[in-house]
Amino acid sequence: MPTYLFALLFYYAPIITKPISVANANYLLLAIFLTTFLIPIVYVTVSRFLVIRVNYLTVISMPTRQERVLPFFFISIFYLIVTFLFVYKFNVNPVLSVVLAATTAIIIIVSISTLFIKVSAYGASSCGLVGFIFGLGMKYPQSFLVLPLVGALLLSGLVMSSRLYLGAHKPLDILIGGIVGLTVSVPSVLFFVQ
Template sequence: MNTRFAQILSALLHPLAMPTIIFAVLFYIAPESIHNLELFNGTSRVGMMSLKLGLLLLIFLQTFVLPVFSIYALYRFKIISDLKMETLSDRRVPYLVTVAIYTFVAVFFTFKLHQFPEVSLILTSIAFSISAVAFISLYWKISAHAVGISGTVGALMGIAIKFGTVALFYPVLIAIVVAGFLMSARLYLNAHTPAQILAGTILGITVSLSVVMFFI
């Protein structure tokens, strides 16, 4: 692995991109795992888009674009010194802002789009994971990348097991392999220690897998 590849992998698989990836896989590979999705997708549209695409775009805007814009604003106003947020001091405020955004998104889906309870529960689990990362980051630099990718693995694996969704076998396998490469990349870049990667992995997979298995 070289530095350039590790940097590209870290950027493409940023923790904020994980919700969009999770729901893209579920919506288009295992839509039966989302209650009412196919029913409403056949009868409702969002402008010129299908309901699935509209929901995915909404999730992308709320969980990726809005937090990224907020973090960039913090950088422009010199509240943080580096967009890479490699130090604890640079991570604290952006994480708290991200927690607020993700909590709002989870509440929005829970009460405004309650036709899709699986979506709101998965988003709630993600918000909880980010809250845990934000709290831990007050004292210690846990790997958010590890939390994000392992949470993705846990969510997809949990749904595949609980619903017997054979179509998710290869996505789960690919996610596990990609997680290995991503964690190796973070170690290669000296962004985290093995302990920080391990802690992030345990946190991400425990929260997502538990929510899917016990609440969905």
């Protein structure tokens, strides 16, 4: 989700991310992609294959709540480190700092919730994307984020519907994930973005 959102902001609504130049935006987007997508997905995939190899599990997917706890907590810790680096060491734009911090909060809430109930990380992520675009559209009406908001709503609906169709989640899992994503992203932007 961060890669999609930041690509949208850098190339569709650069007024929100100024004073970041296009050249710097490309490097920043690559860093965001590597640290928020590629490294976590490689970790989860490799760890799942290792666990399957020792005959603890039979599939790479994480169908039960218990199987999701360790990978989610690793990703939470990793996102905390990445957010700290981007915010305090690289001094990124304040809007990007708020979005990264809120994204990390969403992941932590989903991880903690996973101890008690299976929550849809896809639902939280896709609704978080909708919430960020909505909130930024409210804060920056000159950015014309209506079309991206409609696209994000459609994408979110497709993602959550596919999770239900595949039987990966129950409706309550999707609903809780969506509520987490929206209730963290929208207030974060509205209250903390100047």
